[in-house]
Amino acid sequence: MDKIKFLDLGRQPIANRFLNEDEFENEFFYNLGVGFDQDTGLVTQMDYVDAPMMFNDEYAYRGSMSKTMRDHFAKFSKHFKGNIHRNPKVLEIGSNDGVFIKNWNKKTTFAVEPCGNFAQETNDMGYETYAEFWDMDTSAEILEDHGKMDLVFSANCMCHIPDLDGAFQAVKNILTDNGLFIFEDPSLQRMIALNSYDQIYDEHPHVFSVIALQNLLNRNGLYVAKVEKLEVHGGSNRIYAKKISNVNQHTSVEDHLTLERNVGLDKLSVLDNFAEKVRTSKDHLLKILRRLKNENKKVISYGATSKSATIFNYCQIGSELIQYITDTTPEKQKKYSPGMHIPIIPPEEGFNNSVDYAFLGAWNFAKEIKNKENNFTGKFFTHVPTVRIL
Numbered sequence: 565m566d567k568i569k570f571l572d573l574g575r576q577p578i579a580n581r582f583l584n585e586d587e588f589e590n591e592f593f594y595n596l597g598v599g600f601d602q603d604t605g606l607v608t609q610m611d612y613v614d615a616p617m618m619f620n621d622e623y624a625y626r627g628s629m630s631k632t633m634r635d636h637f638a639k640f641s642k643h644f645k646g647n648i649h650r651n652p653k654v655l656e657i658g659s660n661d662g663v664f665i666k667n668w669n670k671k672t673t674f675a676v677e678p679c680g681n682f683a684q685e686t687n688d689m690g691y692e693t694y695a696e697f698w699d700m701d702t703s704a705e706i707l708e709d710h711g712k713m714d715l716v717f718s719a720n721c722m723c724h725i726p727d728l729d730g731a732f733q734a735v736k737n738i739l740t741d742n743g744l745f746i747f748e749d750p751s752l753q754r755m756i757a758l759n760s761y762d763q764i765y766d767e768h769p770h771v772f773s774v775i776a777l778q779n780l781l782n783r784n785g786l787y788v789a790k791v792e793k794l795e796v797h798g799g800s801n802r803i804y805a806k807k808i809s810n811v812n813q814h815t816s817v818e819d820h821l822t823l824e825r826n827v828g829l830d831k832l833s834v835l836d837n838f839a840e841k842v843r844t845s846k847d848h849l850l851k852i853l854r855r856l857k858n859e860n861k862k863v864i865s866y867g868a869t870s871k872s873a874t875i876f877n878y879c880q881i882g883s884e885l886i887q888y889i890t891d892t893t894p895e896k897q898k899k900y901s902p903g904m905h906i907p908i909i910p911p912e913e914g915f916n917n918s919v920d921y922a923f924l925g926a927w928n929f930a931k932e933i934k935n936k937e938n939n940f941t942g943k944f945f946t947h948v949p950t951v952r953i954l
């Protein structure tokens with residue numbers, strides 16, 4: 565890869581590693597530089613963190629913590645079964661706590677999940693789960709055990725894999741000739757439009773444009789058949805890819821490519837401009853937090869997201885500016901946030917009307933949160949698309 569660096573997000577921790585006090589001293593940090601690969605147009609980190617440092621038996625993120633995501637996967641599964649294939653053989657790559665596979669038949673659905681705690685959980689649910697990273701060896705093992713798959717599905721996982729050529733070859737190996745490889749990940753176009761630089765952290769070595777994906781898939785014998793724009797996770801794309809080249813390519817592919825070229829996602833100058841906006845966002849966020857502190861306001865954060873690890877570490881925001889974070893995930897509660905060590909407590913203990921301002925760490929669920937918290941007398945604030953009080 566021929567990468568040119570356009571953004572430096574500074575010293576960053578492992579974004580999903582929530583700590584006890586006695587773990588502060590030996591916490592791991594790395595430098596988060598973001599670059600543009602001139603060969604493929606891929607936005608990708610300059611150096612990748614080793615996968616087992618991030619994905620292991622203590623992994624804390626649970627996809628099923630939000631109703632939005634539970635509904636999202638239930639809806640897609642119903643649509644697929646009703647309109648595309650009634651009873652496909654399915655493989656999910658990166659099954660987390662089973663939020664997607666629980667919509668599918670236990671006998672014909674298989675999963676791959678490198679985090680042992682979650683692989684155990686979905687095995688216990690009755691879905692055969694391989695506790696492995698996704699690569700050609702894992703693909704060959706599953707192929708031998710269960711044959712080819714009609715649907716290979718992956719949500720918020722492909723952008724986590726540094727070696728995309730290896731990952732796509734491994735998909736091609738296990739897909740039936742008419743099979744579909746469907747995957748969804750945050751969209752570069754939406755990230756730039758929203759200035760949501762917090763989509764970048766250790767687990768997201770890449771942020772995908774359709775331009776880059778088309779280049780990468782094609783060189784591995786896969787073809788983009790359709791692209792769907794999704795609202796989840798702050799703006800994502802769902803890519804439908806096939807092994808056969810696109811005789812019947814959906815118009816959405818060309819539409820997305822045209823939009824991305826018009827925005828200039830294949831140009832470094834557009835990324836340089838984004839980097840400038842990121843620096844401005846940092847200044848504005850610090851300014852508002854310092855003002856609220858001077859006014860003696862109680863400020864907290866809502867949702868101990870991986871995304872907010874990027875923001876707090878890049879902007880150097882600690883518990884002097886944000887008193888604590890509330891989060892519904894049991895594995896994160898009573899611990900401290902990565903890098904800046906802000907305490908995390910259950911919402912029942914910390915989200916109430918003594919709070920004046922709540923930063924939306926989980927801004928991607930703003931609608932769900934505002935509906936749920938309609939008795940809140942304080943104010944929410946966010947950094948997307950600009951720093952503002954809602």
Ligand code: JHZ
Binds near residue numbers: 721869890926928
């Ligand atoms: P959420 C993770 O990113 C990591 P994060 C990963 N790399 C990825 O790609 C995306 O997910 C998909 C809590 N919460 O989904 C639950 C509340 O407390 O934005 C979660 O801890 N109350 C795999 O971590 C967090 O917020 C609520 O009402 O950035 C949301 O995390 C709701 C709705 C959520 O992903």
